[in-house]
Amino acid sequence: MKLKLFFFLSFIIFIHTHAQSYIFGKIISESGTEMQDVNVVNIRTDEIVVSNRDGHFMISGRQGDELRFIKAGYERLTKIVSQENTESPMNIRLVRQTIQIPEVEIKQGLTGNLKIDSKLYNKPQKVEKLLKEMDRYISQKSDPRILAARPGEFVQPKGEGFSIGKVKNKWDDVDLMKYIRASLGDDYFTNLKIEKPLIEHFIYYVFAGGFERKKILKYGFCSDADLNRFQRFVLTRISSYRAPQTQR
Numbered sequence: 375m376k377l378k379l380f381f382f383l384s385f386i387i388f389i390h391t392h393a394q395s396y397i398f399g400k401i402i403s404e405s406g407t408e409m410q411d412v413n414v415v416n417i418r419t420d421e422i423v424v425s426n427r428d429g430h431f432m433i434s435g436r437q438g439d440e441l442r443f444i445k446a447g448y449e450r451l452t453k454i455v456s457q458e459n460t461e462s463p464m465n466i467r468l469v470r471q472t473i474q475i476p477e478v479e480i481k482q483g484l485t486g487n488l489k490i491d492s493k494l495y496n497k498p499q500k501v502e503k504l505l506k507e508m509d510r511y512i513s514q515k516s517d518p519r520i521l522a523a524r525p526g527e528f529v530q531p532k533g534e535g536f537s538i539g540k541v542k543n544k545w546d547d548v549d550l551m552k553y554i555r556a557s558l559g560d561d562y563f564t565n566l567k568i569e570k571p572l573i574e575h576f577i578y579y580v581f582a583g584g585f586e587r588k589k590i591l592k593y594g595f596c597s598d599a600d601l602n603r604f605q606r607f608v609l610t611r612i613s614s615y616r617a618p619q620t621q622r
Contacts, residue, residue, distance in 0.1 A: 397435040397455055399464030401425050401443065409468060413444040413556045422556045436460065444553060446595060447471055450544070471595070544594025550587060551577045553596055554604060566612055576615060580604065583611045 401409045408429030415422050416433055417440040425431040435441065435455055441464075443451040448468040455464075545553075551574055555563075563573045581587065585607050590596050 395434065395436050395460060396432050397439075397441065397459055397464060398432050399430070399459075399466055401429045401431065401466040401468060403448075404467065404469055409445065411445065412468065413553065415442040415444065415552060415556070416440075417442060420552075422552065424556065443468060444549075444556075446597060450594060543591040545591045547578070547581060547587075547591070549594070550590060550596060551581075554601065557596075557601055558605070566608070567616065579615055580608055580611050583607070 401412045401414075403409055408427070410425060410427045410429065412425040412429075412431070413422055414425065414431045414433050416435050419434065419439075421433055423431055423433045433441070437455055437457050437460055439455045441453045441455060443453070443466055445468060448470055451466065451468060453459075453464065453466065554577055555573060560570055560573060563576065564570065568576050585604060587600075590600055
């Protein structure tokens with residue numbers, strides 16, 4: 375009897391230890407509206423799920439995982455899973471991206487008074503001098519010794535390969551690849567005879583073929599028009615991608 379009880383308790387502990395944990399939650403907008411079709415990415419596992427029409431999502435994960443919430447037109451949000459998130463729903467609020475309006479300079483009209491009008495429309499000499507000095511400083515080339523790497527500092531080697539974006543870009547090619555795959559779905563690529571393990575490689579292949587994406591990476595926003603442009607570009611690259619596989 376004791377032996378059976380021991381095996382039963384061991385079995386319960388084994389199930390509890392190896393059970394797959396999930397993170398549940400709800401995504402809303404600033405106004406409190408449930409948000410549908412938000413991409414939720416677990417950075418550790420590369421799993422991607424999409425929120426339903428009520429804003430709910432469920433993704434496998436554990437404490438310490440980094441979840442990324444992405445939707446076109448909204449600021450990208452990153453959330454680290456806490457112990458509380460594994461025990462109760464995670465509430466997420468996405469903020470719409472702000473559109474900066476160029477500053478409009480409004481000048482006062484002419485008064486007819488020469489002294490007043492000259493101050494309004496002519497910059498003071500000190501300001502003119504400062505602007506000229508700034509222009510001259512900006513136009514000067516930097517000393518290569520200043521830009522050179524310090525002893526022991528890692529320097530990214532130059533050569534052919536996939537671009538991962540600039541430091542100031544909001545996205546890199548990895549972000550764009552994951553967004554395109556999540557938006558189009560794996561079925562889109564498998565219907566093109568691209569096997570699932572090769573989907574990411576094929577997307578990078580399309581990027582390397584000249585797919586223009588500078589603005590997408592700069593602003594971290596991929597519109598429906600960009601997705602349609604990507605699909606058209608795929609049609610020009612799919613045959614050359616299949617050719618080596620056919621020859622083998």
